[in-house]
Amino acid sequence: MITHDVVVIGGGLSGLRCAIELHEKGVDVAIISKVPPIRSHSGAAQGGINASLGSDDSWESHAFDTVKGSDYLADQDTVEILCREAPDRVIEMEHWGTNFSRKDDGTIAQRPFGGAGFPRTCYAGDRTGHNLLHTLHERVLRAGIKVYREWLVTKIVIEDNRCQGFVAMNLLNSELEVFKTKATVLATGGYGRIYERSTNAIINKGFGISLAYRAGVPMQDMEFVQFHPTTLWGTNILITEGARGEGGYLYNKDHERFMKDYAASSMELAPRDIVARSIQQEIDEGRGFPGGYVHLDITHLGKDLIEKRLGGIRQISIDFAGIDPVEEPIPVQPGQHYSMGGISSDKDGATPANGLYAVGECACISVHGANRLGGNSLLDTVVFGRRAGVHAADYVASLEEKEESEEDDALEQALNNERTAISDMMGSDGESYSGISEKLKKTMQENVGVFREKKKLQKAIEDIKKLEERAKSLKVKTTAKEFNLELLNAIELKGMLDLAHAIALGALVREESRGAHYRTDFLERDDGNWLKHTLAYLTPEGPRLEYKEVNITTFQPQRRTY
Numbered sequence: 211m212i213t214h215d216v217v218v219i220g221g222g223l224s225g226l227r228c229a230i231e232l233h234e235k236g237v238d239v240a241i242i243s244k245v246p247p248i249r250s251h252s253g254a255a256q257g258g259i260n261a262s263l264g265s266d267d268s269w270e271s272h273a274f275d276t277v278k279g280s281d282y283l284a285d286q287d288t289v290e291i292l293c294r295e296a297p298d299r300v301i302e303m304e305h306w307g308t309n310f311s312r313k314d315d316g317t318i319a320q321r322p323f324g325g326a327g328f329p330r331t332c333y334a335g336d337r338t339g340h341n342l343l344h345t346l347h348e349r350v351l352r353a354g355i356k357v358y359r360e361w362l363v364t365k366i367v368i369e370d371n372r373c374q375g376f377v378a379m380n381l382l383n384s385e386l387e388v389f390k391t392k393a394t395v396l397a398t399g400g401y402g403r404i405y406e407r408s409t410n411a412i413i414n415k416g417f418g419i420s421l422a423y424r425a426g427v428p429m430q431d432m433e434f435v436q437f438h439p440t441t442l443w444g445t446n447i448l449i450t451e452g453a454r455g456e457g458g459y460l461y462n463k464d465h466e467r468f469m470k471d472y473a474a475s476s477m478e479l480a481p482r483d484i485v486a487r488s489i490q491q492e493i494d495e496g497r498g499f500p501g502g503y504v505h506l507d508i509t510h511l512g513k514d515l516i517e518k519r520l521g522g523i524r525q526i527s528i529d530f531a532g533i534d535p536v537e538e539p540i541p542v543q544p545g546q547h548y549s550m551g552g553i554s555s556d557k558d559g560a561t562p563a564n565g566l567y568a569v570g571e572c573a574c575i576s577v578h579g580a581n582r583l584g585g586n587s588l589l590d591t592v593v594f595g596r597r598a599g600v601h602a603a604d605y606v607a608s609l610e611e612k613e614e615s616e617e618d619d620a621l622e623q624a625l626n627n628e629r630t631a632i633s634d635m636m637g638s639d640g641e642s643y644s645g646i647s648e649k650l651k652k653t654m655q656e657n658v659g660v661f662r663e664k665k666k667l668q669k670a671i672e673d674i675k676k677l678e679e680r681a682k683s684l685k686v687k688t689t690a691k692e693f694n695l696e697l698l699n700a701i702e703l704k705g706m707l708d709l710a711h712a713i714a715l716g717a718l719v720r721e722e723s724r725g726a727h728y729r730t731d732f733l734e735r736d737d738g739n740w741l742k743h744t745l746a747y748l749t750p751e752g753p754r755l756e757y758k759e760v761n762i763t764t765f766q767p768q769r770r771t772y
């Protein structure tokens with residue numbers, strides 16, 4: 211049994227920021243991650259991080275834009291925290307060494323992003339996540355924080371509504387081990403790879419979210435899935451919103467800047483839900499290019515600016531589409547990008563289970579509501595990563611020493627159960643994970659996408675139920691102990707199914723259109739019936755849905771126009 215006061219599960223931005231805070235408060239903290247921290251998906255973030263640094267900007271404007279962007283589903287108390295703390299967190303990252311792009315006067319450069327009233331997105335070229343992640347990783351190394359690299363957490367243990375620790379598998383040798391903690395922080399990222407077309411890395415399967423769900427903690431607002439408007443046609447690698455922020459145009463096959471028909475004043479810089487739907491509508495109505503894409507044109511920005519501020523996406527376009535955006539437009543289509551929903555947690559990342567925290571993309575602290583604004587997720591990781599660290603440190607300090615044998619029993623029992631479950635999974639007389647996961651991605655893509663309607667959502671749920679049955683007799687043929695990726699994928703598949711089921715059911719039941727959840731059979735937002743958060747609890751029959759109120763403090767819901 212390995213013991214720490216706190217273990218942070220996840221080595222992305224939110225996990226590293228949380229661990230740094232805990233370490234600075236003198237807590238015995240460790241990080242555990244299925245990939246080395248700097249391979250976490252945070253490193254792929256391109257466009258930037260929001261903060262109202264400009265003298266003509268304010269945290270209140272940032273908060274208003276965020277709430278309006280969320281289609282009024284975000285909790286306004288947590289949005290206030292996000293936007294008030296943003297300048298401090300960004301300046302802190304600058305002081306810790308992040309290599310932000312600069313204005314001529316040496317201050318941090320900021321670019322316009324969709325749905326924002328001011329240019330408030332701070333950036334490091336188009337490699338912002340990479341820069342932030344390395345800054346925090348260096349700090350973790352300097353602090354000497356213990357990192358368990360390449361371990362997969364497979365089970366969270368909650369007894370008497372208190373998290374006791376977890377079971378994890380060392381991927382180097384497939385051995386299972388118990389970690390006993392006073393507090394555990396989930397910082398396990400998003401689930402993009404339950405969709406066929408996603409900007410996310412293949413590691414992003416949302417397993418961490420299902421760990422909490424399976425331990426009895428609800429998932430919140432899962433039906434709100436962000437589809438990024440501009441992903442590279444063919445591979446769906448992200449082409450940052452920064453490309454439009456720097457002045458890029460979207461054209462259909464008739465060379466029309468079609469955004470004039472959807473968001474006449476904001477044009478290409480309308481929020482993501484609106485731009486993604488506009489592109490999809492152009493494609494669906496035959497005004498896209500054959501194969502299903504439109505053009506993102508940045509040629510008029512010139513080589514120098516493209517090289518300086520969008521060098522990463524230039525290289526991506528050359529390498530993966532054979533197109534140099536200095537010379538030609540980039541073919542783009544919408545793709546799954548971000549999860550607004552996640553583990554239900556509060557303004558300090560605390561979940562309803564004592565001693566269990568969730569931060570970053572795996573959490574639903576509810577600052578993004580029904581549609582996240584670009585640049586607010588990187589901000590979310592550092593603001594709430596730090597806050598969870600502060601709160602978890604206080605929580606650990608408040609615990610009294612007590613008889614621990616019963617807790618150890620629960621952990622040992624969980625270890626034995628996991629060993630049995632994995633050994634039952636080994637063999638050649640069943641189906642492999644891959645057919646099930648491919649079918650799942652397909653049905654999510656086709657039936658729970660940008661445009662949704664009752665029949666398709668019902669079809670998705672039927673498919674998912676059948677896949678859940680098939681997954682019960684899943685088998686892993688590979689017997690290798692070292693990096694058994696077939697075993698890892700098989701373990702994570704059940705989590706993917708959990709999430710998909712809750713997303714599809716939440717989307718079916720929510721009979722309105724709000725933010726990224728757009729029902730072609732219920733076109734309007736319906737505040738009378740649906741201005742509320744969805745909570746999904748696991749039952750043997752699948753998710754059970756409950757609802758809770760949205761926290762509205764300052765901004766009364768209005769019609770959302772851009």
Ligand SMILES: Cc1cc2nc3c(=O)[nH]c(=O)nc-3n(C[C@H](O)[C@H](O)[C@H](O)COP(=O)(O)OP(=O)(O)OC[C@H]3O[C@@H](n4cnc5c(N)ncnc54)[C@H](O)[C@@H]3O)c2cc1C
Nearest residue numbers: 220221222224244252255257258363399570571585587588
């Ligand atoms: C291509 C791309 C570009 C983006 N650009 C921007 C941007 O410019 N601005 C912005 O605000 N947002 C952006 N986002 C969103 C933002 O990058 C992410 O939401 C954010 O970085 C997520 O950070 P995180 O710490 O929550 O998770 P991640 O960085 O995904 O880290 C998750 C960690 O959890 C670990 N993990 C997961 N499951 C387990 C397990 N079971 N056991 C052990 N470890 C586990 C992983 O190893 C990893 O270390 C972008 C997203 C994408 C996909």
